[in-house]
Amino acid sequence: TTTSSATFLPVLERIAEEISHTPGHGRPADxxxxxxxxxxxxxxxxxxxxxxxxxxxxxxxxxxxxxSITKVFTLxxxxxxxxxxxxxxxxxxxxxxxxxxxxxLEYENGIPRNPFINAGALVVTDRLQTRTGxxxxxxxxxxxxxxxNPDLDFDTEVAASETAHGDRNxxxxxxxxxxxxxxxxxxxLLDQYxxxxxxxxxxxxxxxxxxxxxRHGVRADGSRLLSRSQAKQVNAIMLTCGTYDAAGNFAYxxxxxxxxxxxxxxxxxxxxxxxxxxxxxxxDERGNSxxxxxxxxxxxxxTGLSIx
Ligand code: GLN
Numbered sequence: 001t002t003t004s005s006a007t008f009l010p011v012l013e014r015i016a017e018e019i020s021h022t023p024g025h026g027r028p029a030d031x032x033x034x035x036x037x038x039x040x041x042x043x044x045x046x047x048x049x050x051x052x053x054x055x056x057x058x059x060x061x062x063x064x065x066x067x068s069i070t071k072v073f074t075l076x077x078x079x080x081x082x083x084x085x086x087x088x089x090x091x092x093x094x095x096x097x098x099x100x101x102x103x104x105l106e107y108e109n110g111i112p113r114n115p116f117i118n119a120g121a122l123v124v125t126d127r128l129q130t131r132t133g134x135x136x137x138x139x140x141x142x143x144x145x146x147x148x149n150p151d152l153d154f155d156t157e158v159a160a161s162e163t164a165h166g167d168r169n170x171x172x173x174x175x176x177x178x179x180x181x182x183x184x185x186x187x188x189l190l191d192q193y194x195x196x197x198x199x200x201x202x203x204x205x206x207x208x209x210x211x212x213x214x215r216h217g218v219r220a221d222g223s224r225l226l227s228r229s230q231a232k233q234v235n236a237i238m239l240t241c242g243t244y245d246a247a248g249n250f251a252y253x254x255x256x257x258x259x260x261x262x263x264x265x266x267x268x269x270x271x272x273x274x275x276x277x278x279x280x281x282x283x284d285e286r287g288n289s290x291x292x293x294x295x296x297x298x299x300x301x302x303t304g305l306s307i308x
Contacts, residue, residue, distance in 0.1 A: 006055040016057040026282030026290035029262040032161035040282035046203035063200040067261030071121040078128040090120045099244040110179025114241040119172045130183045136195040147205035159198035207277040213269045246286040253297040255306030266292040
């Protein structure tokens with residue numbers, strides 16, 4: 001909906017125009033065919049205001065694979081249930097290593113560096129699974145409610161493909177289990193995690209679903225998911241860890257908490273003001289959308305909004 005409160009629509013239009021003239025949009029993820037076949041020239045960007053108004057440009061209504069963006073929501077859902085006990089099982093430091101890296105786990109006794117690399121997300125999903133019996137279902141219900149889109153769903157083709165190419169994630173889960181940091185049976189956990197990654201959603205859906213982080217922990221219906229302090233904590237971890245081993249550069253360029261996924265999406269939060277989601281499937285070598293980071297960089301530059 002384009003309403004009178006679509007404050008940033010002219011800025012989004014200018015960014016989309018600029019991006020359309022920028023060559024070199026990176027390469028789509030190719031570890032599974034469903035992602036490799038996306039057109040790298042696709043581009044969409046949406047802004048959601050705290051009152052639920054959402055507007056955008058380009059392919060902002062086109063569903064794409066949410067992938068690691070979902071790690072923000074499972075973290076919030078688990079934190080809401082178990083609170084600080086979670087931090088005995090996963091850290092809060094940037095890893096400086098690729099999102100699917102194993103190397104730090106051995107030195108740190110099976111405790112992953114943060115919840116936004118794969119190892120950390122597996123721990124979070126495992127703990128949410130123990131508490132709910134259906135972590136992926138809990139996540140899907142939350143995303144449907146916050147986006148107001150009952151049609152959001154798992155992409156069974158992507159989930160099956162993740163399973164078929166899931167050796168690295170299986171290795172992470174088994175390795176952490178050897179330190180006693182995984183509760184559930186590994187096949188159960190991996191099934192939950194791969195379905196979590198497979199959720200298809202648009203920029204509009206994900207910008208709206210991120211709204212609780214701009215509203216300091218309050219959900220779309222006015223109920224509270226996280227305390228104000230917990231919402232601040234999740235935003236801080238997004239800033240320091242949300243774009244893997246490029247988080248420093250993302251903070252430098254964009255100046256907002258953000259979380260990327262290998263489907264080419266990135267969510268970002270301007271606390272108290274709005275949320276954004278941008279999508280373009282071409283990735284850089286760290287797994288972040290090239291046009292997505294560029295668009296968010298332009299947004300904060302043109303509007304002067306950032307957390308700094
Ligand atoms: N499904 C991907 C994986 O587990 C998600 C990673 C990502 O988006 N960075 O490898």
